Amino acid sequence: MVARINTVAFRGIETLDIDVQVSISGGLPSFALVGLPDKAVAESKERVRAALTAVGLALPPKRITVNLAPADLQKEGSHFDLPIACALLVGMGVLPAEEMANYTVLGELGLDANLAPVAGVLPAAIAANAADRGLVCPASQGGEAAWAGDNEVLAPRGLLDLINHFKGSQLLPRPEARRAEDGPMAADLADIKGQESARRALEVAAAGAHNMLMVGPPGSGKSMLASRLPGLLPPLTAAEALEVSMIHSVAGMLAGGRLLHRRPYRDPHHSASVPALVGGGHRAKPGEISLAHNGVLFLDELPEFSRGALEALRQPLELGRAVIARANEHVSYPARFQLIAAMNPCRCGYLDDPALACSKAPRCAGDYQNRLSGPLLDRIDIHVEVPSVSPLDLAGAPAGEPSAVVAARVREAREEQARRYARLDPDGATRTNARADGRVLEAVATPDAAGNKLLADAAARIHLSARGYHRVLRVARTLADLAGSDAVTRLHVAEALSYRRALPGRVPVAQ
Numbered sequence: 001m002v003a004r005i006n007t008v009a010f011r012g013i014e015t016l017d018i019d020v021q022v023s024i025s026g027g028l029p030s031f032a033l034v035g036l037p038d039k040a041v042a043e044s045k046e047r048v049r050a051a052l053t054a055v056g057l058a059l060p061p062k063r064i065t066v067n068l069a070p071a072d073l074q075k076e077g078s079h080f081d082l083p084i085a086c087a088l089l090v091g092m093g094v095l096p097a098e099e100m101a102n103y104t105v106l107g108e109l110g111l112d113a114n115l116a117p118v119a120g121v122l123p124a125a126i127a128a129n130a131a132d133r134g135l136v137c138p139a140s141q142g143g144e145a146a147w148a149g150d151n152e153v154l155a156p157r158g159l160l161d162l163i164n165h166f167k168g169s170q171l172l173p174r175p176e177a178r179r180a181e182d183g184p185m186a187a188d189l190a191d192i193k194g195q196e197s198a199r200r201a202l203e204v205a206a207a208g209a210h211n212m213l214m215v216g217p218p219g220s221g222k223s224m225l226a227s228r229l230p231g232l233l234p235p236l237t238a239a240e241a242l243e244v245s246m247i248h249s250v251a252g253m254l255a256g257g258r259l260l261h262r263r264p265y266r267d268p269h270h271s272a273s274v275p276a277l278v279g280g281g282h283r284a285k286p287g288e289i290s291l292a293h294n295g296v297l298f299l300d301e302l303p304e305f306s307r308g309a310l311e312a313l314r315q316p317l318e319l320g321r322a323v324i325a326r327a328n329e330h331v332s333y334p335a336r337f338q339l340i341a342a343m344n345p346c347r348c349g350y351l352d353d354p355a356l357a358c359s360k361a362p363r364c365a366g367d368y369q370n371r372l373s374g375p376l377l378d379r380i381d382i383h384v385e386v387p388s389v390s391p392l393d394l395a396g397a398p399a400g401e402p403s404a405v406v407a408a409r410v411r412e413a414r415e416e417q418a419r420r421y422a423r424l425d426p427d428g429a430t431r432t433n434a435r436a437d438g439r440v441l442e443a444v445a446t447p448d449a450a451g452n453k454l455l456a457d458a459a460a461r462i463h464l465s466a467r468g469y470h471r472v473l474r475v476a477r478t479l480a481d482l483a484g485s486d487a488v489t490r491l492h493v494a495e496a497l498s499y500r501r502a503l504p505g506r507v508p509v510a511q
Contacts, residue, residue: 002021003024005103006019006133008120009075010120010250012250020069020083022065026063041068079108100166104134114158115157118137121138122145125146126149136156138156140155178258189228192400193400198221201382202232204499205338206407210338210474240294264295266288278324279322284326287333292337298341303343303368310376381499417431417432433475434474441477447493448490451492451493454493479495
């Protein structure tokens, strides 16, 4: 007799069915684990042995073979502990085989038989629900699994609770779906004094989900502006929250099994490597760009990031996903993020201040800014200068609009975009102006005659690429939405073109 338990392996946020098979036969006592297990899976037999001892059971003195099928797929992670233990208990007659066949099982066992959290419970629960099976997972993650649907969820604290449930001596209640607690409110935009052009650009970026680059000297408020962006963005929709939470679940970062409802805001240090930023590593985990999916990725000191890491952003910025290529497989994670970047105009930061600029100015500005390639800059919709503000100006400047007022305008613009693209793009691939492309963009963002002439003249003068041309149209469409205008006019095109200026100190080149 071969005992079987259903579990899963992960390829990105996709799940692959794994059949845990256990054979207990006569022969010299042994415990063999086959099926391409990695180190964490191979060590599970010692954890399983200790956990069974902790609940008063012992492995039979026979030949035990555990196979993880399909055998040619690499198995990674500690979540195989519980399915292996359950398959052994089925083979030993402790758990009922017919009932256990109706569940997908995952969890890490401690030596005391208690269950520890594992990565990927949410996508596993969604896959189990699609296959009309229940799910067995650690108690701390029951609330995460409950979001997947109406399938049965068993969330025991330990192996003994699960055994008692199937014996009928203990009932495991269905866990309640839980949402992440509201943290502290995002910093308010009213704290920013002056910088009216940068505040306007931030509002436009929030309204259309546009990528933005801020250039200015140290202390001008670039990081402060970026930190105010989350307070301007609408909350995640139900579908977006589920998608974002699945990525965080696979990464093992869904705290307390609670679904996220605020847009993620990620701000990695400029020393981040390519795998840390894009994804990869031993288990091909999601990187910062995927953890920022449907949210904001803030890169401060942009030229200080390695050239390889920055160039790796080019494809995800266009396609909205990160593809990690391996010798035997390709892993894909969603990565539709809004890039907000900040940088100094030169290494010392004081290019426009003769009293503070270094002796290499202005030559150092060109060297510093040329660390950023033209194709990368071409993918950033909005370029805005953030000049320094003197202490005297700060003392006398009135408070600007609070975040709540600006967020209301952003929400109205986003709602208008949602209604528009629901008609034009029923598949739902386009939700904001920043994602409009091709036929959809032509249908909604073609300027009037005066705007079209201005755009054509400017495209020839500043050498706009085809990509840059389309990005100007997207920003112009967002400006029209903020103004409540159905048509894109010359005024909207002119403001959109003002956000495509060359960096100070950088030699303009044809892109």
